[in-house]
Amino acid sequence: MSAVGPVQSIPAMKWRISPSQAGFTGFVIGLLLLCLLGWEMHKHHGQEQHGAQSRSVASADMVAQWVDSTLIASAHSLRGIKELYDLTQAQPGSIDAEALATLLVRRRDSLEFWEEVALVSPSGRIVASTLSSSLTRIELDQHAFFTPLLSHTAPVLEAVSGLYSSETAGGELRLLHALRLENPEGELQGLALARFAPSVFADMLERLTLNEGTSLGLVDTTLRVLARRAEAGIAASMSVGKEVRTPQLLAFQSGSDIRRSWIRESPVDGVHRLYSARKLENAPWVVIAGTDTTFYLNDWWRRFWALMAGWLALVVMGAVAMRHYRHLYAAEQELRQHRNRLAMEMETQLQAQQASELEAAQLKIAAMAFETHLGMFISDAENRIVQVNATFTTITGYAAEEVLGYNPRFLSSGRHGAAFYRTLWQRLKAKDSWQGEVWNRRKNGEIYPQWLTISVMRNDAGAIANYVATLSDITQRKAAEKEIHQLAFYDALTGLPNRRLLIDRLEAALKDTQRDGHYTAVMFIDLDNFKTINDSLGHYLGDALLQDVARRLEQVVRDGDTVARLGGDEFVVMLHELGGDLALAAPHAEIIANKLLMSLMAPFDVQEQVLQVTGSIGIALFTGSEVSVSDILQQADLAMYQAKSAGRNALRFFDTAMQTAVVERARLESDLRQALENQEFRLYYQSQVNAQGVVVGVEALLRWEHPVRGMVSPAEFIPLAEENNLISPIGAWVLETACRQLALWARSSATEGLSIAVNVSPHQFRQACFVDEILDILAHTGANPRRLKLEVTESLFMAEGDTVRARMEALRSEGICFSLDDFGTGYSSLAYLKRLPLDQLKIDQSFVRDVLDDPIDEAIVRTVIALAQSLELEVIAEGVETQAHCQWLYEHGCMAYQGYLFSRPVPVGALVVERQAACMRSIAASAP
Numbered sequence: 001m002s003a004v005g006p007v008q009s010i011p012a013m014k015w016r017i018s019p020s021q022a023g024f025t026g027f028v029i030g031l032l033l034l035c036l037l038g039w040e041m042h043k044h045h046g047q048e049q050h051g052a053q054s055r056s057v058a059s060a061d062m063v064a065q066w067v068d069s070t071l072i073a074s075a076h077s078l079r080g081i082k083e084l085y086d087l088t089q090a091q092p093g094s095i096d097a098e099a100l101a102t103l104l105v106r107r108r109d110s111l112e113f114w115e116e117v118a119l120v121s122p123s124g125r126i127v128a129s130t131l132s133s134s135l136t137r138i139e140l141d142q143h144a145f146f147t148p149l150l151s152h153t154a155p156v157l158e159a160v161s162g163l164y165s166s167e168t169a170g171g172e173l174r175l176l177h178a179l180r181l182e183n184p185e186g187e188l189q190g191l192a193l194a195r196f197a198p199s200v201f202a203d204m205l206e207r208l209t210l211n212e213g214t215s216l217g218l219v220d221t222t223l224r225v226l227a228r229r230a231e232a233g234i235a236a237s238m239s240v241g242k243e244v245r246t247p248q249l250l251a252f253q254s255g256s257d258i259r260r261s262w263i264r265e266s267p268v269d270g271v272h273r274l275y276s277a278r279k280l281e282n283a284p285w286v287v288i289a290g291t292d293t294t295f296y297l298n299d300w301w302r303r304f305w306a307l308m309a310g311w312l313a314l315v316v317m318g319a320v321a322m323r324h325y326r327h328l329y330a331a332e333q334e335l336r337q338h339r340n341r342l343a344m345e346m347e348t349q350l351q352a353q354q355a356s357e358l359e360a361a362q363l364k365i366a367a368m369a370f371e372t373h374l375g376m377f378i379s380d381a382e383n384r385i386v387q388v389n390a391t392f393t394t395i396t397g398y399a400a401e402e403v404l405g406y407n408p409r410f411l412s413s414g415r416h417g418a419a420f421y422r423t424l425w426q427r428l429k430a431k432d433s434w435q436g437e438v439w440n441r442r443k444n445g446e447i448y449p450q451w452l453t454i455s456v457m458r459n460d461a462g463a464i465a466n467y468v469a470t471l472s473d474i475t476q477r478k479a480a481e482k483e484i485h486q487l488a489f490y491d492a493l494t495g496l497p498n499r500r501l502l503i504d505r506l507e508a509a510l511k512d513t514q515r516d517g518h519y520t521a522v523m524f525i526d527l528d529n530f531k532t533i534n535d536s537l538g539h540y541l542g543d544a545l546l547q548d549v550a551r552r553l554e555q556v557v558r559d560g561d562t563v564a565r566l567g568g569d570e571f572v573v574m575l576h577e578l579g580g581d582l583a584l585a586a587p588h589a590e591i592i593a594n595k596l597l598m599s600l601m602a603p604f605d606v607q608e609q610v611l612q613v614t615g616s617i618g619i620a621l622f623t624g625s626e627v628s629v630s631d632i633l634q635q636a637d638l639a640m641y642q643a644k645s646a647g648r649n650a651l652r653f654f655d656t657a658m659q660t661a662v663v664e665r666a667r668l669e670s671d672l673r674q675a676l677e678n679q680e681f682r683l684y685y686q687s688q689v690n691a692q693g694v695v696v697g698v699e700a701l702l703r704w705e706h707p708v709r710g711m712v713s714p715a716e717f718i719p720l721a722e723e724n725n726l727i728s729p730i731g732a733w734v735l736e737t738a739c740r741q742l743a744l745w746a747r748s749s750a751t752e753g754l755s756i757a758v759n760v761s762p763h764q765f766r767q768a769c770f771v772d773e774i775l776d777i778l779a780h781t782g783a784n785p786r787r788l789k790l791e792v793t794e795s796l797f798m799a800e801g802d803t804v805r806a807r808m809e810a811l812r813s814e815g816i817c818f819s820l821d822d823f824g825t826g827y828s829s830l831a832y833l834k835r836l837p838l839d840q841l842k843i844d845q846s847f848v849r850d851v852l853d854d855p856i857d858e859a860i861v862r863t864v865i866a867l868a869q870s871l872e873l874e875v876i877a878e879g880v881e882t883q884a885h886c887q888w889l890y891e892h893g894c895m896a897y898q899g900y901l902f903s904r905p906v907p908v909g910a911l912v913v914e915r916q917a918a919c920m921r922s923i924a925a926s927a928p
């Protein structure tokens with residue numbers, strides 16, 4: 001029995017499409033789907049390209065800003081030179097070429113990348129320069145670069161050259177930065193020129209972290225590479241000078257656009273890149289940043305192949321369905337005569353099957369789209385998570401089963417307050433979408449930044465059905481931004497704000513003071529003996545010391561104040577809001593400056609070395625006045641030099657007299673260089689007597705007979721000579737003269753027993769050839785080494801160790817004696833008294849002066865005498881001016897004296913070597 005009812009003949013199937021129609025329809029759907037995918041991929045390609053372009057534009061902008069800031073610093077220093085030049089013009093004859101050259105050297109050394117600077121007259125004559133070669137002129141008219149600077153009509157005031165081969169740099173490629181010098185009428189006075197190597201930009205690029213496939217380059221006007229760096233690890237300096245002339249670069253250079261991007265093969269390494277070029281503001285150069293196209297299209301290709309695979313799967317399934325359909329259709333044809341009900345049932349089944357297959361295929365595509373490189377999660381209307389993708393798990397560390405059903409708030413880091421989330425929800429509900437930066441917490445507790453996009457999905461009735469959130473981890477981008485900021489505005493060694501950030505803050509402070517009338521103080525700090533430490537103990541230790549100094553300075557000032565490092569051992573402290581009353585602001589600044597000096601004076605324990613440094617501070621105060629930032633820094637700089645001249649470890653406020661003093665000092669320095677050659681030095685002698693009044697020796701004291709100023713005190717010119725490395729030739733002259741005198745005295749019985757004490761500066765002693773030089777002088781003068789005494793000061797023993805001791809012992813073995821000068825004024829360590837081969841302690845005159853009135857000085861002198869006795873050293877007191885002083889010293893065990901009581905320092909002809917019997921007799925008589 002058949003289970004089916006009577007079979008009805010199936011009417012001709014007017015309502016159902018034929019297999020060919022279905023095939024055509026499937027083909028059209030497939031094609032439409034393909035177009036949809038094509039459109040989507042095209043859009044995504046555009047987004048990727050846009051993203052890569054934005055990144056390369058940002059890199060080019062950052063490097064351009066950086067290079068510009070370097071050129072601004074250079075221009076700033078050139079203007080400083082111009083001001084110097086203006087000063088010489090305002091006071092003709094106030095400063096000669098040599099003094100000017102000395103100031104140029106100081107200027108050049110203040111900017112690390114400057115190699116040489118020069119002042120050139122309009123005719124090309126070198127007025128002053130830091131060049132050590134004998135170059136006297138530059139043929140300005142033979143170099144097109146100088147033409148616009150020298151023009152009389154609409155001249156260019158400042159210019160930077162392209163690469164050129166510098167003769168004075170041994171034919172190496174160099175760059176020039178030039179500033180036109182004009183008088184107030186705008187007439188050409190000359191040029192200030194600074195030469196520097198393109199490697200400054202290569203060094204900058206080396207410091208950047210490059211992403212995979214990226215390149216950075218800087219080209220000059222002739223499209224030659226100044227510096228280039230590609231991610232492949234080629235050093236930034238390797239392609240310098242190479243020409244990179246491409247049609248795109250030429251068109252961009254001649255056009256008016258500031259930025260432009262294009263895609264092409266690299267003329268340097270052949271890599272296909274998207275390039276973004278950017279013109280500089282301060283030089284006719286171009287910065288080019290490139291991104292490898294294969295790198296940034298990586299994701300795009302992955303997504304393309306995934307969608308294509310989905311589409312192919314759908315096509316295959318459609319084909320299978322079609323085949324099935326054709327069979328059914330044939331079967332239907334055969335069963336046309338069967339009952340309609342049976343036919344209807346079969347058709348219903350067929351439709352249901354088709355629908356479920358199509359639904360399955362669609363779900364598969366949706367699932368594939370969900371698995372993108374972005375983290376995604378979907379939550380329901382109550383904001384409970386219903387689905388997450390694999391990237392979500394990668395970013396947050398949470399697997400799907402750990403988060404399903406939970407409110408996403410468990411991801412919060414706690415960094416955003418309630419107001420942040422309130423605003424987020426208000427915007428989301430009003431606009432159905434929100435995006436922004438959010439700090440969230442990973443499963444491992446790490447807090448990280450992410451870019452979050454939330455979209456609202458509504459049902460047909462308009463009610464919220466789901467929230468779809470996409471998130472990307474932007475930790476690396478943030479780190480890169482931070483690194484760029486750190487490099488651009490902070491000193492790499494100490495982490496302090498650099499010159500650029502300091503100038504920004506000074507400009508802001510200037511505006512603030514104009515508004516609120518409060519005073520701001522700028523303090524220029526220079527370490528007094530840093531160069532010596534750096535040269536003798538090495539740069540590594542010097543760097544560590546600078547880091548410690550930076551920390552100490554920071555500890556003294558308030559959080560809102562600024563401590564910056566300009567380079568080398570130069571620091572600047574800026575104190576804000578010192579009030580509107582100068583009478584209060586100045587003392588306040590002075591108190592802080594004294595605290596800064598004190599903080600530097602405490603010993604530094606650097607890599608197991610105990611170092612002693614001091615600083616000199618120059619202070620400039622300003623409020624809403626007409627001064628510029630550069631004026632303020634210059635004023636503080638001048639005041640700092642004043643503090644140095646005042647004996648270091650001191651502070652000075654800026655005043656206009658300083659400017660004159662600086663010029664004066666430069667002139668003295670220049671004269672000092674000529675003094676030896678002009679035979680202006682004289683050696684004076686001051687007698688040293690024993691307790692019987694017998695003159696046992698003399699101290700040789702240097703005098704400078706200046707042709708205009710008369711006698712200049714050694715206290716004034718010895719520090720200057722030490723600073724300018726003139727102390728060695730001067731010291732050698734003193735030793736030579738003293739030894740000749742010893743040899744002369746040896747010929748007479750009245751003077752043969754006299755010794756001469758010669759002052760030796762630590763700088764002189766530290767010269768590697770010092771011992772050989774003395775032995776040579778002794779040999780050719782024929783002086784008896786046993787009559788030569790070298791007076792050294794405690795500062796020689798600071799951080800010197802075994803070298804000093806070895807040299808002292810070498811000289812001691814020849815019979816030369818050592819006296820420790822100014823004893824008690826330094827840190828008077830017993831350790832070196834025991835270790836070093838000393839013969840005599842010299843009590844400083846500052847203690848002797850007040851020994852009768854000041855109990856502290858009295859105690860110090862007693863202690864020094866006792867110390868000398870216990871160490872079996874001789875002791876001599878200097879500055880003995882009265883008989884009372886001499887008597888006190890005699891009674892307390894000091895048996896040798898030097899001072900005005902016996903003789904002032906006099907030329908050798910006026911020296912009295914007979915016994916000073918009168919004063920000693922009365923002392924000995926009254927002694928207990």
Ligand SMILES: Nc1nc2c(ncn2[C@@H]2O[C@H](COP(=O)(O)O[C@H]3[C@@H](O)[C@H](n4cnc5c(=O)[nH]c(N)nc54)O[C@@H]3COP(=O)(O)O)[C@@H](O)[C@H]2O)c(=O)[nH]1
Nearest residue numbers: 701702714715718734759760761821879880881899900905
């Ligand atoms: N490296 C070198 N330093 C030198 C040399 N010659 C001198 N100097 C140092 O210069 C400083 C100043 O020296 P000067 O002005 O010569 O003063 C010396 C004496 O004139 C002075 N003195 C001596 N007796 C008295 C006195 O009774 N009263 C008084 N008020 N002053 C007196 O003291 C100075 C001696 O100094 P010292 O060397 O510490 O014994 C000075 O530091 C010199 O060292 C040189 O050739 N090389």
